[in-house]
Amino acid sequence: YIFKNGCVISDLYSIPEILDYTKNSELSEYEKNAQNNNHLPDVKIYYWKDMTDLKEIRKQNIKTIVARNMYLFNNNKSYITWLVQNDQIFIKNLIKFFGYDKETKFNEYVINNLNSNSLNNARELLNYIASKDCEGKLQLRNSFLNSYESIYNNSKNVNDILILKYVSSKIINGEAKNSFSNKENMMILASLANIYDPLFKKYHHDGQNWGEVTILADYRDFIGQEDWNKVKNEYKINNYYKLPNLKSMIEYADLFDSVGAPD
Secondary structure, three states: OEEOOOOEEOOOOOHHHOOOHHHOHHHHHHHHHHHHOOOOOOOOOOOHHHOOOHHHHHHHHHHHHHHHHHHHHHOOHHHHHHHHHHOHHHHHHHHHOOOOOOOHHHHHHHHHHHHOOHHHHHHHHHHHHEEEOOOOOEEEOHHHHHHHHHHHHHHOOHHHOHHHHHHHHHHHOOOOOOOOOHHHHHHHHHHHHHHHHHHHHHHOOOOOOOOOOOHHHHHHHHHOHHHHHHHHHHHHHOHHHHOOOHHHHHHHHOOOEOOEOOO
């Protein structure tokens, strides 16, 4: 439930889930009469008064409403940790469906959750990276992708970032089965490569399993030189989508040969 003018967002609750209805004599009487007038013995009717944990459910629901709205509409950062610990579905939906990727701790929670089984979650990750807006325009969550770089820089564990390579491979070979056009997939691959490929270049000799190629080198080898030239031209005429590493990573990809990386 979203009340835009009032700046309120909430799940749709029944009254007893957020208010102590027993303090309202009219509501209590209504429930009592409903119970006394039940003339359908074969029909099981559940009453709020019989829920032993209703008080705790209500307390948790109120905490959730307060935390979401204090964070979203009052810029109260003190609720970030509570939301990460208690409202994970909401956090996932913020990024996945609303494209909100400005909160680092939210990004990190989703990333760590997806990395727990990265091979199986690669296709799901694409839903967090890219989507279409209401006008059908591609939206890329580059702040979300930047969090991958931050996580890797803290851990220096290649397993924290390999999922980006898995996603790119599925896009390149057509396994992703997404609704994006060829040019949109080019943009998605550019954003993935902007994060992954510079780290490959810097660290692929560190003894971990980085594989043999970068995302863009893999892209080049799969589509062939003629189509690769078209892709490079598309990137160039779009000013490399203002991605800081894309131009240099294209040049790096062109140095790969049958032996592998040039360095």
